[in-house]
Each structure stands twice: as structure tokens, then as C-alpha cells.
Amino acid sequence: MNANYMTEPLIFIIESVFSLYILAVVLRFLLQWSRAEFYNPISQFLVKITHPVLKILRRYIPPVGKIDTSSIVLALGLRMFEDFSILMLKGFTISVGALALYSMSNLISLLFDVFIYAVIASAVLSWLNPSSFNAVSSILHSLTEPLLDTCRKFIPDFGGIDLSPLLALMMLQLAKMVIIPPLNQLVSLIS
Numbered sequence: 001m002n003a004n005y006m007t008e009p010l011i012f013i014i015e016s017v018f019s020l021y022i023l024a025v026v027l028r029f030l031l032q033w034s035r036a037e038f039y040n041p042i043s044q045f046l047v048k049i050t051h052p053v054l055k056i057l058r059r060y061i062p063p064v065g066k067i068d069t070s071s072i073v074l075a076l077g078l079r080m081f082e083d084f085s086i087l088m089l090k091g092f093t094i095s096v097g098a099l100a101l102y103s104m105s106n107l108i109s110l111l112f113d114v115f116i117y118a119v120i121a122s123a124v125l126s127w128l129n130p131s132s133f134n135a136v137s138s139i140l141h142s143l144t145e146p147l148l149d150t151c152r153k154f155i156p157d158f159g160g161i162d163l164s165p166l167l168a169l170m171m172l173q174l175a176k177m178v179i180i181p182p183l184n185q186l187v188s189l190i191s
Contacts, residue, residue, distance in 0.1 A: 036142035
């Protein structure tokens with residue numbers, strides 16, 4: 001067997017494991033930031049799988065106001081390690097500054113994706129069973145309601161049809177299209 005044969009499965013394993021844990025850290029950060037219900041089963045799951053590492057980091061990295069900086073540092077550090085490992089396996093080299101910027105771009109993209117999927121899921125749940133309350137709908141409401149409330153200020157009432165998710169999705173996608181490409185171009189200039 002040649003090394004290239006094993007490279008793709010190894011990259012798949014690294015991406016899967018790191019991406020899932022990074023997503024858990026980012027979700028925990030967002031749920032803390034949005035003050036989601038702490039005793040929600042989803043919140044409890046995220047706390048339990050991220051707490052051991054964050055407990056250590058919090059000794060050295062204090063929060064800044066309402067922002068849990070240790071979660072941000074952990075997510076960025078894990079993302080940098082994942083990106084470095086994958087680039088190394090593919091045979092690419094990158095400077096530390098370019099790697100940090102590339103990983104930051106990937107994290108920002110993940111944040112946009114989390115909000116995009118949360119808005120979609122929240123809208124779909126509101127159409128299917130608008131009066132139900134469960135762990136998922138509670139989390140989605142906590143995460144998306146500040147954004148949707150802002151969008152509702154710019155959209156007139158259309159007789160019970162809430163178009164704020166549509167405006168929120170357009171704004172999120174537009175912001176992603178405006179922010180991510182310049183960061184990626186900066187990475188290519190630095191490296």
C-alpha cells in the first residue's frame with residue numbers, strides 16, 4: 001500500500017473527529033452567549049463533553065465580559081491543529097500567521113453555517129408544530145430569536161406570515177459572502 005492510499009481515510013478521520021468537537025465547543029459558546037436554558041438536555045450534553053478541556057483553559061484565560069474567551073481559544077486552537085494536520089498530510093506548508101487566519105476564516109464560516117441551519121430548522125419546526133416545546137425548539141429559539149427579532153423590525157406584518165427567517169437567511173448568506181472571501185485571499189497573500 002502506498003502512503004496516498006491511506007492519506008484520504010486519515011484526513012476523513014481527522015476532519016470528522018475535530019469538526020464534531022469544534023462544533024460542540026462553538027455551540028456551547030453560542031448557547032452561553034445567547035443565555036440558552038442551562039438545564040436543557042442539549043446544553044447539558046455540550047457542557048459535559050467540553051467541560052474537561054475548558055476547565056483547564058479557564059484557569060489561564062479569563063472571560064471578557066459575557067464572552068467566554070476560553071471557548072474561542074479552544075475552538076481556534078483545535079481548528080488550527082486540524083487544518084495544519086490536513087495540510088501536512090496533503091503535502092502543503094503554511095506559515096503560522098496564514099494558518100491562524102485560515103483557521104479563523106473557517107471558524108467564522110462555521111458560525112455563519114450554524115446560524116443559517118438554526119434559522120432554517122427553527123422555521124421548519126414552527127411550520128410543522130408551532131405550539132410544541134421540546135429541547136431542540138428551546139435551543140433554536142434561544143439562538144435565533146435575537147436575529148429574527150432584529151429582522152422583524154424591518155419587515156411589515158403580512159397577516160400572520162413571518163418573513164423574518166427569509167430576511168435573516170439572506171443577511172447571513174450575504175455577510176458570509178462578503179467576509180469569508182477577503183479572509184481567504186489574505187491567507188493566500190500571506191502564505
